[in-house]
């Protein structure tokens with residue numbers, strides 16, 4: 001079972017990385033697409049993820065959290081990956097939720113969309129991310145200006161689809177508009 005889960009977990013990660021890579025290329029951040037989530041192959045993340053492998057239905061991190069109360073894989077992951085708002089969040093800093101640089105915001109969007117596509121499988125629709133985000137943003141430690149940005153982006157994805165929404169030009173203009181206000 002463990003051996004099977006090792007290969008299944010690698011499969012899920014590679015499938016996710018491949019989708020993220022394709023979206024990152026569309027947005028013009030090819031390098032971010034290549035190095036996305038590489039820390040998942042470190043022992044600190046790989047071992048708990050295999051142990052709490054959720055058979056492709058959801059994230060092993062969620063399963064590890066519900067069984068242990070915290071996730072070792074996540075604590076390692078969020079500290080090393082700048083596309084997660086949790087990397088930047090520091091509640092005792094003068095700016096607890098800084099505005100993330102544009103390239104990491106793009107990587108975060110590609111990541112969130114790809115995660116939804118992998119976990120939903122055949123049930124994925126272009127409205128999925130907007131629905132998911134509406135819940136997720138209640139607890140997401142993201143700068144309010146970027147929360148607004150993701151509202152706009154995922155509404156666009158719901159209405160017009162990923163190909164039209166995920167272009168560098170479109171995301172940059174939404175980003176610039178949201179952070180200047």
Ligand SMILES: [Zn+2]
Nearest residue numbers: 037081084111
């Ligand atoms: Zn990640």
